[in-house]
Amino acid sequence: MVCGHEISLQLDAVKRATTTLLNAHLIPIIWELFDSVKRVFKEKRITAPLMIVKGDGSLVSESAIRERPIETILSGPAASVIGAKYLLELSGETQNAVIVDIGGTTTDIAQT
Secondary structure: OOOHHHHOOOOOHHHHHHHHHHHHHHHHHHHHHHHHHHHHHHHOOOOOOOEEEOOOOOEEEHHHHHOOHHHHOOHHHHHHHHHHHHHHHHHOOOOOOEEEEEOOOOEEEEEO
16 A cells, blocks of 8 residues: 555645655556566676665665655665766766766766
8 A cells, every 4th residue: 555645744635635645656666667677687697785776876675666666766866876976986076077977868967
């Protein structure tokens, strides 16, 4: 069961209802994705935990996302910024950088 008040207390009623409905529709999809990835991990003898990037760029375990997949929205651009920041630090760069994530239908721009 998905409850709107568990998704967000800050959104207005229509936004919260829409977000809750989208979250509910994403649950079976994310479960299937995670189960498939874990099956491949097992086949390839990968013992690392499955970690998921949230839209805010933080990493969480799969169990945290199984019931709230809505939190993965915009995780791709967030991961791009985190990866670019890591590469900048690895290269010794201390200057600000502009990161451009060009996808199939969108382009996201961020500054570190």
